[in-house]
Amino acid sequence: MVVVRQTRQRAEILDLLGGLDEFRSAQQLHEILRARGSSVGLATVYRAVQSLTETGEVDVLRTPDGESVYRRCAQRSHHHHLVCRSCGRTVEIDAGQAEAWAAQVAKAHGFDDVDHTIELVGTCATCRAAQG
DSSP states (O other): OOOOOOOHHHHHHHHHHHTOSBOEEHHHHHHHHHHTTOOOOHHHHHHHHHHHHHTTSEEEEEOTTSOEEEEEOSOSSSOEEEEETTTOBEEEEOOHHHHHHHHHHHHHTTOOSOOOOOEEEEOOHHHHHHTO
């Protein structure tokens, strides 16, 4: 387990992420913090989300263009995400069948100690309704 020093800046970022349902980039988080009157610098945001990712308090995904985006974990255990491609709304899901599938594929190819990330991307009901 990684232990990090709790700072005011890290607490501000965790508080912000706790109120968001969607993944946000470090730059977007910085802009929101600045709009709230925070003096947290962009480099500090990047360092904080990196360390919070390492401790498992924050999830990270990569967008199709390679940008890292972050969200506060509701679950501390291994899980996957269902992400709306329109609004970014995210649902954390348990995926027992995906775990079994990943282990089976790894074993079939002679691999062990395999890690994986599975992200399901679609359109949520709200965005689908708005699209008509």
